Amino acid sequence: MFKEILGDAFPVIEKAAPVLATILGSPASGVIANAALKAVAKKFDIEDLVTDALPKAITTDPDAETKLSEVEKSASDFFKEHGIPLPSHVELNLTVKADFNKVT
Secondary structure, three states: OOHHHHHHHHHHHHHHOHHHHHHHHOOOOHHHHHHHHHHHHHHOOOOOOOOOHHHHHHHHOOOHHHHHHHHHHHHHHHHHHOOOOOOOOOOOOOOOOOOHHHOO
């Protein structure tokens, strides 16, 4: 979902925090990915997610891997506390409904 937005920063996230990368890179994780992105931004003291400030901070901060690992640990702890399995892959179940009587 946010892989393109994060650009060159995404491989840094994949290396330091693979579960976090799964959440941020998944097209189907919407709310969770948005919360994860905000948590990463907060860790890097970035408020404006519209600019390229976050990818720049991740790729230039010498402590980026540590910060990303800390965010991932917090997310993992939250999932475990609430009995949610850690995301290692995304399952997408779609239901398509069509009402052909309304097609004009």
